[in-house]
Amino acid sequence: MFEGSDPYEYAFKKINEDEQLVSYFGAPIVKDGMVQGSLNYTNGNGKADMKIPISGPNGSGMLYIDATSKGNNWTYHEIRVEMKDNEVIDLLEDGKSEQF
16 A cells, blocks of 8 residues: 555655665665555545655665645655664655646
C-alpha cells in the first residue's frame, strides 16, 4: 500500500535527484526494508507518516515523510533523510511545506 502511493513516489524521486544524497549513498537509492508508519484516506483527505529504510551502493539511512492531502493535492511537511553518521538532510527548501 505504501509503495506506489504519491508521497512514497514523490519522496523517492526527490532523494534520487539530490546530488548530496546520491554522492553519499550512490545511485540508485532504494527501499531497504519494511516501511513503518501509516497512510490513510478519509473523505477525500489523506495523511502519510512514513519511516523508510533506504540504501544505495555506498551506504544506508532512513527516509522520513510527513504529508497531507486534500483530494489529489499533497502538501509535504517533511521529507528528510538521516544518514548512519547522524547527518540529516532536509529535502524541503528552508523547512517549508511543499505542494505537489
